[in-house]
Amino acid sequence: MPLENHTANAFLDLPPEFATRERSRVLVLPVPYEKTTCYVRGTEGGPAAILAASHHVEYYDEILRDEPFRRSGIHTLPPLESGDSPKEAIEAIRKEVSGLASEGRFLLLLGGEHGLTVGAVRGVAEHAPPLTVVQVDAHADLRDEYEGSPLSHACVMRRLADDFPSVQVGIRSLSKGEADFAAERNLDIHYGHDIAAARLRDDGERRRWIDEAIDSIATEHVYLTVDLDGLDPSIMPAVGTPVPGGLLWFELLTLVRTLFERRTVVAADVVELCPVPGIVAPDFLAADLTYKIAGHALRA
Ligand SMILES: [Mn+2]
Numbered sequence: 001m002p003l004e005n006h007t008a009n010a011f012l013d014l015p016p017e018f019a020t021r022e023r024s025r026v027l028v029l030p031v032p033y034e035k036t037t038c039y040v041r042g043t044e045g046g047p048a049a050i051l052a053a054s055h056h057v058e059y060y061d062e063i064l065r066d067e068p069f070r071r072s073g074i075h076t077l078p079p080l081e082s083g084d085s086p087k088e089a090i091e092a093i094r095k096e097v098s099g100l101a102s103e104g105r106f107l108l109l110l111g112g113e114h115g116l117t118v119g120a121v122r123g124v125a126e127h128a129p130p131l132t133v134v135q136v137d138a139h140a141d142l143r144d145e146y147e148g149s150p151l152s153h154a155c156v157m158r159r160l161a162d163d164f165p166s167v168q169v170g171i172r173s174l175s176k177g178e179a180d181f182a183a184e185r186n187l188d189i190h191y192g193h194d195i196a197a198a199r200l201r202d203d204g205e206r207r208r209w210i211d212e213a214i215d216s217i218a219t220e221h222v223y224l225t226v227d228l229d230g231l232d233p234s235i236m237p238a239v240g241t242p243v244p245g246g247l248l249w250f251e252l253l254t255l256v257r258t259l260f261e262r263r264t265v266v267a268a269d270v271v272e273l274c275p276v277p278g279i280v281a282p283d284f285l286a287a288d289l290t291y292k293i294a295g296h297a298l299r300a
Pocket of ligand 1 (some may be wrong): 137138139227229230241
């Protein structure tokens with residue numbers, strides 16, 4: 001419940017002393033960008049839905065046994081309005097993110113469609129090279145172009161592939177052409193069906209894919225991009241392009257926690273929330289996940 005003097009429309013509705021631009025180590029940047037979605041539209045409403053849901057997220061993190069925001073604070077920036085064409089928009093996002101990344105704080109972008117990640121990674125990488133992109137997603141996003149656009153949300157990882165190593169997690173939808181490209185480049189992909197198979201193994205084996213995914217990251221710096229459709233639609237139905245067979249909640253949290261333990265995560269995004277009127281659980285999941293990521297960043 002919002003208390004007096006709290007910051008309306010800001011992530012978590014924190015007491016103002018924990019949300020100032022000056023002292024906060026984590027900056028939340030809402031990016032209501034949507035130009036190339038192809039199935040269900042609505043990701044431009046994602047950031048506002050995450051911020052609204054975040055006002056109901058518990059400040060205490062039961063896994064970290066801590067109220068991580070107290071370590072410095074989390075400041076919510078005004079939403080970034082981007083240009084008219086995907087090209088202009090992604091360049092605007094790169095420029096803004098580059099300026100923010102130069103401050104050396106942890107940037108957490110809320111989407112918006114996945115296309116924004118191309119600008120965000122480039123902007124962050126200008127100040128924290130070299131970095132690896134860890135992508136949680138149902139889709140490989142390795143198409144050279146989709147529906148006539150090379151900057152489609154279906155092309156994100158292809159646009160980044162020449163400049164950044166990647167680890168892709170939860171993948172379960174890709175074309176023959178994308179599979180061929182992945183094989184040709186020897187890309188590191190952890191498929192949904194292999195992760196599901198690991199659930200059936202003994203305890204020690206169950207998390208092996210997480211260790212393998214993180215061990216294969218050759219750089220210290222990491223940009224984490226979470227396309228929410230990487231989660232299973234049973235817990236995350238509010239996405240534009242749902243695919244069965246995705247990650248479950250604690251699997252994703254274990255991946256995120258282990259990633260922060262073993263590498264320096266310099267920025268992250270949570271993208272592709274496509275709110276469904278009357279169904280708040282996915283909005284809350286996205287807000288809770290955002291705070292879990294921020295919590296690790298604040299403790300790093
Ligand atoms: Mn996707």
